[in-house]
Amino acid sequence: MDIAVETHGLTRRFGDLVAVDHLDLTVPSGSFYGFLGPNGAGKSTTLKCLTGLLKPSSGSMLILGRDPAHAGLEIKRETGVVPEEEALFERLTAGETLSFVGRVHGLDGATLQQRTGELLELLDLAGSAEKLVADYSHGMRKKLAMAVALLPAPRLLFLDEPFEGIDAVASRQIKDILSGFVRRGGTVLLTSHILEIVERVADHVGIIDHGRLVAQGRLADVAAGRTLEDAFIALVGDGAVDKPALEWLA
Amino acid sequence: MTGRIVRALVWLQWRTVVNRLTRSSHRDGLEQASRWSEVVLRVIVTALAIPLVVGLAIAAIAGGYVAARSRDDAAVVALAAGFTLIVPLLWMLLRPLMMLGSGGIERGILLRLLPIPTGLLRNAEVVRAMADPAFLVFAPAVLLLPLGAAAAGRPMLALAAMLAGVAFLAIIALLGNVLTLAAQLLLRGRRRAELVTLLFLVALSTMGVLPQLFVHPSAHDGDAGGAKTAAEAPDAPPTERILAFVRPLPPAAYAATILDGGANRWGLAALDVALLLAGAGLLYAATIPIHRRLMTVPEGGRGRKVDAAVRERHLHLPFASSPTVAVAAAELRALTRTVRGKMVVLYPALMTGMMAAVFSRKVEGAPPLQMGATALGAFGVFGTIAGIGALACNQFAIQGGALVLELLLPLRERTLAAGKAVAIGALVAAGLVLALLPPAVIFPETSPAVWIAMWLAGVAAYAGAAPAAAVLSALFVKPVELSRIGRGGQPNALATLLYLIAVAAAAAPAAALIFVALKVLAAPWIAPPLVLVYAIAAVLLARAVLPIVERVVAARRENLALVVAGR
Numbered sequence: 001m002d003i004a005v006e007t008h009g010l011t012r013r014f015g016d017l018v019a020v021d022h023l024d025l026t027v028p029s030g031s032f033y034g035f036l037g038p039n040g041a042g043k044s045t046t047l048k049c050l051t052g053l054l055k056p057s058s059g060s061m062l063i064l065g066r067d068p069a070h071a072g073l074e075i076k077r078e079t080g081v082v083p084e085e086e087a088l089f090e091r092l093t094a095g096e097t098l099s100f101v102g103r104v105h106g107l108d109g110a111t112l113q114q115r116t117g118e119l120l121e122l123l124d125l126a127g128s129a130e131k132l133v134a135d136y137s138h139g140m141r142k143k144l145a146m147a148v149a150l151l152p153a154p155r156l157l158f159l160d161e162p163f164e165g166i167d168a169v170a171s172r173q174i175k176d177i178l179s180g181f182v183r184r185g186g187t188v189l190l191t192s193h194i195l196e197i198v199e200r201v202a203d204h205v206g207i208i209d210h211g212r213l214v215a216q217g218r219l220a221d222v223a224a225g226r227t228l229e230d231a232f233i234a235l236v237g238d239g240a241v242d243k244p245a246l247e248w249l250a
Numbered sequence: 251m252t253g254r255i256v257r258a259l260v261w262l263q264w265r266t267v268v269n270r271l272t273r274s275s276h277r278d279g280l281e282q283a284s285r286w287s288e289v290v291l292r293v294i295v296t297a298l299a300i301p302l303v304v305g306l307a308i309a310a311i312a313g314g315y316v317a318a319r320s321r322d323d324a325a326v327v328a329l330a331a332g333f334t335l336i337v338p339l340l341w342m343l344l345r346p347l348m349m350l351g352s353g354g355i356e357r358g359i360l361l362r363l364l365p366i367p368t369g370l371l372r373n374a375e376v377v378r379a380m381a382d383p384a385f386l387v388f389a390p391a392v393l394l395l396p397l398g399a400a401a402a403g404r405p406m407l408a409l410a411a412m413l414a415g416v417a418f419l420a421i422i423a424l425l426g427n428v429l430t431l432a433a434q435l436l437l438r439g440r441r442r443a444e445l446v447t448l449l450f451l452v453a454l455s456t457m458g459v460l461p462q463l464f465v466h467p468s469a470h471d472g473d474a475g476g477a478k479t480a481a482e483a484p485d486a487p488p489t490e491r492i493l494a495f496v497r498p499l500p501p502a503a504y505a506a507t508i509l510d511g512g513a514n515r516w517g518l519a520a521l522d523v524a525l526l527l528a529g530a531g532l533l534y535a536a537t538i539p540i541h542r543r544l545m546t547v548p549e550g551g552r553g554r555k556v557d558a559a560v561r562e563r564h565l566h567l568p569f570a571s572s573p574t575v576a577v578a579a580a581e582l583r584a585l586t587r588t589v590r591g592k593m594v595v596l597y598p599a600l601m602t603g604m605m606a607a608v609f610s611r612k613v614e615g616a617p618p619l620q621m622g623a624t625a626l627g628a629f630g631v632f633g634t635i636a637g638i639g640a641l642a643c644n645q646f647a648i649q650g651g652a653l654v655l656e657l658l659l660p661l662r663e664r665t666l667a668a669g670k671a672v673a674i675g676a677l678v679a680a681g682l683v684l685a686l687l688p689p690a691v692i693f694p695e696t697s698p699a700v701w702i703a704m705w706l707a708g709v710a711a712y713a714g715a716a717p718a719a720a721v722l723s724a725l726f727v728k729p730v731e732l733s734r735i736g737r738g739g740q741p742n743a744l745a746t747l748l749y750l751i752a753v754a755a756a757a758a759p760a761a762a763l764i765f766v767a768l769k770v771l772a773a774p775w776i777a778p779p780l781v782l783v784y785a786i787a788a789v790l791l792a793r794a795v796l797p798i799v800e801r802v803v804a805a806r807r808e809n810l811a812l813v814v815a816g817r
Contacts (some may be wrong), residue, residue, distance in 0.1 A: 051658055052657070052658070053654065053657060053658070053808065053811050054808055054811075055808055073660045073661075073662065074660075076658065076659060076660035077660045081658045083654055083655075083658065085651050085654060085815040086651050087651045087652065087653075087654035087655035087658065088651060088652055088655060089580060089584045089649055089652040089655070090584070090649070090650060090652070091583070091584040091585075091587035091588060092580060092583055092584055096580070096583060097580075100576050100577075100579070100580040101655075101659060103572055103573065103575070103576035103579075104573045104576050104577070104659045104660065104661055105659070105660065106572065106573075132587070148655065
């Protein structure tokens with residue numbers, strides 16, 4: 001089995017806080033991997049380590065068979081990222097943003113123009129392509145971030161909450177794009193709080209809690225006959241029964 | 251309930267300040283030092299303000315005592331108080347735009363959703379205005395002046411001064427509040443906000459020089475004019491007549507109270523106090539509809555169309571890789587669409603243009619104004635490079651989250667730094683042309699070689715200082731909003747200071763070469779080639795030290811990403 005992303009003992013500390021704790025992640029090539037966990041579990045920190053925004057405190061990583069510490073640029077040429085925060089130039093238009101990204105990736109003018117047009121059309125941004133990003137809504141920004149990640153035709157996509165703030169139509173379009181991408185051999189590593197979406201599109205899942213990986217494998221194996229939500233609650237929410245019932249709430 | 255909410259709001263204000271200083275676990279030691287350096291500077295300014303507050307308070311008590319002695323003494327004190335209190339009034343008039351960077355009431359989205367009475371929220375904003383430094387500096391003096399009058403045995407004068415003082419302070423606080431609210435309402439749309447800010451900055455920067463352009467030649471009639479003024483002196487209006495003319499202004503009404511009270515004209519004194527109280531009442535009434543509208547009208551603004559990017563052409567620069575040019579082009583586009591980006595290019599040109607116009611005016615009989623063409627050019631060059639510091643000293647944070655995008659792309663830190671240096675360098679080059687053009691046109695007798703040499707000197711100075719600016723930006727990163735003025739758009743103060751030192755060091759050789767060409771060799775045409783050689787050397791040196799910049803940026807990239815993401 002080809003592995004797209006592999007970590008061994010990946011750990012990241014912020015002072016005394018261990019955000020990611022000896023994580024052993026295995027994302028098979030050509031898989032749609034849903035990376036799940038409660039708020040503050042360490043999902044985004046893991047993604048930031050994998051995408052080079054944060055340095056791991058310890059442990060090792062292999063992305064597309066390469067070590068990011070030594071082949072960071074090569075890996076970036078073959079990956080696309082939708083980060084947790086909005087990472088866009090406020091005072092560029094969508095077209096200018098894609099032009100910038102395309103040039104950095106070395107796309108020629110014709111290819112860039114074709115891909116830009118198609119992406120903006122597909123993500124329903126063509127009508128707003130001449131507006132500055134500063135005037136975009138949150139959902140439009142997310143869609144543009146998705147276009148930025150897809151533009152260089154990467155082999156691997158890291159998506160941190162890509163469906164957050166996206167309307168149902170665009171959400172469906174993005175799901176279709178990602179499913180097609182995986183069918184053609186691409187790999188997606190996605191974090192999301194919307195378990196229904198993950199259940200529908202992912203074939204592999206990993207569940208992280210308090211920085212530690214509590215389950216990983218094929219979706220069917222992790223779910224073990226339950227819905228993904230039930231499996232998730234069972235793995236990370238087992239204390240719920242002992243928690244206050246808020247009976248004072250009308 | 252009101253007391254509870256007030257306590258909660260006070261606590262919120264306090265915690266916001268404390269947390270800003272202490273809760274930043276994701277920042278490293280250097281970043282903490284950078285933030286603390288800003289705090290230390292503010293503490294120093296506050297410490298320096300304490301003697302001013304004490305001095306004003308003592309002067310006010312003494313003034314109250316003196317005003318109680320006689321009508322003439324009261325007139326002198328009234329005049330001094332009136333002029334002094336113009337300062338907080340002007341500050342409060344300018345405050346709304348100057349403080350926009352701090353966010354003001356826009357922090358209150360959560361507050362708007364909580365069950366807090368609108369009136370209480372509105373009054374809380376008025377109280378916040380009282381925490382303004384100008385208010386805090388002048389309030390003790392205004393409140394202590396009556397003490398002097400009471401000590402001198404004039405309780406009625408003390409009472410009148412106290413009432414007028416309280417009303418004046420209320421007017422100052424309310425004025426600041428009303429204008430801040432009105433400005434926030436006006437500036438809600440991004441485009442409108444940026445246009446207003448740009449116009450405000452242009453107006454502010456030209457305010458000092460503009461009146462000089464409209465001075466009538468007769469004002470420079472030398473001795474004759476002086477004699478005339480002296481002859482008119484006996485007819486000059488007395489203090490009472492001056493005050494009668496400006497009485498509607500709050501400082502004048504306050505001064506008039508002291509004057510009338512000192513002269514035992516209690517009817518007029520009561521009228522002055524009533525005028526001040528009415529002003530305060532009107533301002534308070536004005537806050538109600540403005541605040542209500544601010545609370546109910548959603549934030550927004552239509553976007554503007556800019557050039558279609560899909561059809562854009564790819565730029566190419568000699569000696570620069572395609573990714574470097576891509577970074578430079580994106581930076582340049584984005585920067586020139588911000589208020590500060592426009593201002594750093596336009597401001598020096600505005601200043602040199604107006605100063606050149608002032609200094610070139612030849613009024614018969616008047617002594618010539620002393621500022622040569624070269625000095626004016628040097629002023630323009632320095633102004634351009636110093637102004638660009640707002641961008642250069644914080645170049646990794648000025649695009650906000652876009653830095654994260656750049657860090658996620660296959661770009662080396664060297665490419666990133668080079669691209670940003672090229673973009674800012676292009677702004678410098680354009681700004682220098684605009685800054686030198688007005689004096690070159692207005693002083694045609696100066697050799698064109700001098701202007702060319704100065705332009706090259708400016709480019710060389712920036713090139714020499716660019717690596718230092720990049721390193722300082724990586725070390726002292728600060729999230730900013732370039733379309734706001736005030737603290738919200740300023741880089742770290744220490745970084746700015748060190749950048750200016752680097753600029754001075756890089757500019758010194760170029761200045762020396764120009765001096766040698768003009769003064770020692772008396773051959774202006776030698777200056778451009780001499781400075782060109784230095785400029786090329788400066789660019790090559792900057793290129794040579796790029797690996798050092800790269801190492802610093804690489805070491806700081808994680809922190810840079812956290813800071814721009816607001817962590």
